[in-house]
Structures are given as C-alpha cells and as structure tokens.
C-alpha cells in the first residue's frame with residue numbers, strides 16, 4: 362500500500378482504479394491501440410499500455426456474480442432492470458405504448474424430488490414444517506415428519522427430511538434439462554394461443570408476436586425455477602399493438618396449458634421431466650397489485666444471484682478436488698456428487714454435468730429474452746461506452762476522429778487479474794466500495 366502511494370505513477374493508477382468503478386478483481390491488459398487514416402495510412406494516434414503503471418491497463422471484470430465482484434454485479438443488475446422495465450413501460454428505444462399490451466408475470470417451478478424442510482406462514486404466523494400425525498417411517502428409519510417452526514435463517518431449510526431418500530439425480534438432471542423444457546414451453550404456448558384463437562402458428566405470426574424475458578432463480582433445495590414476463594405484441598414487435606382479439610385471458614389459458622403438457626426426456630436414463638405443479642400466473646398492470654416497477658426490480662434481483670446462495674461454490678469444480686473437503690453443506694455436496702457421477706456416464710455427455718457441477722447441473726443463462734422483448738444488454742453497454750467516449754473527447758483525453766475514415770488496430774493481451782491486499786485498501790478509499798472480508802487477491 363505504501364509503495365503504491367509513493368509510486369510516481371500513483372495518480373494514473375488511481376485514475377484507472379476509479380474508472381473500474383470499484384471492481385474487486387480488475388483485469389490487467391497489456392497492449393496498444395493505433396488509429397490510422399484510411400486514405401493515407403498515416404498514424405493519427407497511438408495508445409500503448411507501456412506508459413501505464415506496471416505497463417498494464419486495469420479494466421472492470423464485468424462479472425454478473427455478486428459474490429465475485431459486487432460493483433460489476435451491480436452494473437449488470439441495473440442493466441437488467443432497465444432492460445426488463447423497457448419491455449414493460451417503454452424507453453431505451455421501446456415506445457411507451459408497450460405498457461398497454463397484455464402482459465403476464467409467470468413463475469414456473471420444478472417438481473418435488475423429496476420432502477424438504479420449509480417455512481410457511483399463514484396470517485403472519487409460522488406454520489409447523491411438515492407435521493404428520495401418522496407419518497411414515499422411511500426405509501432408512503427416519504420419520505417423515507417435522508413439527509419445527511423454522512426460522513427464516515434456519516440452515517436446514519430446503520434440505521431433505523431424509524437425504525438418503527432424496528432424488529439427487531433427478532434434481533441435477535432437472536436443472537440440466539430445464540433450458541430445453543423452457544424452450545418447449547414457449548413453443549407449446551404459441552401453438553395453444555394460436556389454436557385458442559382459431560389460427561395456425563404461422564397465421565398467428567402475421568397478427569401477433571409473443572415476447573419473453575426470463576430469469577432463473579435457485580430455490581433453497583438447489584433446483585432452478587423461472588420467473589418470466591410474457592407479453593403480446595403486434596406482428597412488428599413492441600412497436601405494434603396486438604389486435605384487440607389477442608387477450609390476456611387467452612394468453613393465461615395458453616400458459617397454463619403449456620406448463621401442464623410439456624415434457625423433456627433424458628433418454629439414456631428413460632427419465633421424463635416436467636414442470637412442478639406450483640404455477641403462478643399474474644397480470645402486470647400499471648396500477649394493480651403487480652406493477653411494472655415491482656416486476657422489473659424482482660427480476661433484476663435474481664440476475665446477479667447464482668447457485669452459491671444455495672451454499673455451493675462460485676467456481677468450477679476440478680476433477681481432482683476432494684469432494685469431502687469442499688467447504689459446502691452436505692446437501693450441496695450430494696448434489697455436486699450426483700453431477701460428477703452422472704457426468705462421467707458417456708450417454709449423458711451432452712448435459713456437461715461435470716463442468717457445471719458447481720451450478721448443480723444448470724448450464725443455462727440466468728437472464729434471457731426473446732429477440733423482440735426490448736433492448737439488449739449489449740446495446741445498453743454500447744450506449745455507456747459511447748457516453749464515456751464522448752466525455753473523453755470533450756475533455757481532450759481522446760482525439761476526435763470520424764469513424765468511417767479511421768482504421769483502428771488494437772492488440773490486447775491478458776496480463777493477469779486482481780488487486781494486492783494493499784491495493785484493495787487504496788481502491789476502497791478511492792471508490793467507496795468496501796474491501797471484501799476474505800479472498801479477492803491477485804490471481
């Protein structure tokens with residue numbers, strides 16, 4: 362920390378760190394960018410990291426995972442919020458009239474893989490977890506009853522009453538196949554909605570578009586479920602109103618039907634998976650119980666949470682890792698072990714369970730949307746870069762060139778990642794983002 366403070370290049374270093382916005386694990390890049398005049402080939406401007414502190418440029422890691430870098434995850438969360446919100450009320454290139462389109466907020470859950478400890482409330486009172494008067498005794502000698510009123514922070518929540526009865530294989534296979542189940546759900550939904558309106562899917566497309574945005578969330582038992590915004594548009598996406606006969610009621614009916622009928626199969630094991638019976642469908646309205654703001658905030662909240670909130674690891678598990686020694690709860694360990702075991706079966710190679718063991722089998726994206734839902738995260742990022750560039754040109758830090766007449770040649774090389782312990786303290790002082798309690802050092 363002292364050597365960094367006394368370094369003659371400290372100011373430039375501090376400037377780099379401020380620009381990463383408090384990133385906990387900035388990426389170090391070595392390289393150069395050259396601007397050439399397209400017509401004459403003359404070099405107009407050159408930037409090289411050679412003159413930067415330690416010869417590297419430090420840039421934000423842009424991770425989505427709050428456990429790795431709270432500052433970058435916050436940027437991602439805010440972007441996701443804007444993206445979801447634009448699809449509900451307009452903005453970012455989406456017209457405000459989109460708020461008049463019929464729109465549903467749908468939660469699709471996973472089926473049961475065994476009884477787990479739960480906390481339920483009724484009229485503000487916590488109910489007993491799983492009270493059964495004449496409860497069965499399982500083959501492992503455990504009584505399938507739990508009369509405890511679990512506290513909200515009880516670590517046993519989401520864990521099975523009998524781990525030996527629990528279907529760990531089913532749980533990780535469901536996670537692995539859930540993106541396919543979602544895809545089939547969207548197809549079945551379109552088919553059903555078309556049929557309810559007396560049309561073929563092809564004919565429907567000429568009048569109505571169905572747009573989706575969804576996030577995956579881990580339940581405490583370690584299985585994913587999906588929250589989705591499903592909206593009716595006209596044939597040209599959010600810019601066009603849906604015809605008056607395309608109604609939220611019919612859309613809801615189609616959602617319920619599709620959620621009920623779709624299946625996805627893991628053929629080598631002859632196992633078929635479907636959604637759980639708990640399906641929640643609600644209308645999104647400007648002034649009702651469920652407002653656009655609430656939905657966008659809710660979805661964005663999950664965009665930065667991954668499986669580690671279930672108590673697993675936030676990194677890949679290596680084949681040589683000792684499963685017994687991993688710092689995770691027994692339930693997570695069993696889920697990871699199921700991934701490693703099933704992942705070694707040749708017939709299941711496609712599911713890449715070993716690779717995604719730390720995600721408990723889920724290898725899908727956390728937030729996805731159909732092409733026409735609203736803007737894209739890429740567009741939001743590009744807008745921010747453009748803003749920053751304009752600012753730099755205005756303050757004289759970057760020369761102003763006409764994009765079409767200038768050739769930009771860039772060479773970049775990865776040169777490491779992270780901050781030393783002393784640097785972390787300085788970065789915290791510069792950016793106001795607190796120092797992590799453990800880890801986060803250079804790698």
Ligand SMILES: [Zn+2]
Pocket residue numbers: 383384385386387421422423424430432433434
């Ligand atoms: Zn970061």
Ligand SMILES: [Zn+2]
Pocket residue numbers: 477478479490491507508509511
């Ligand atoms: Zn219990």
Ligand SMILES: [Zn+2]
Pocket residue numbers: 499500501502503523524525526527
């Ligand atoms: Zn048992």
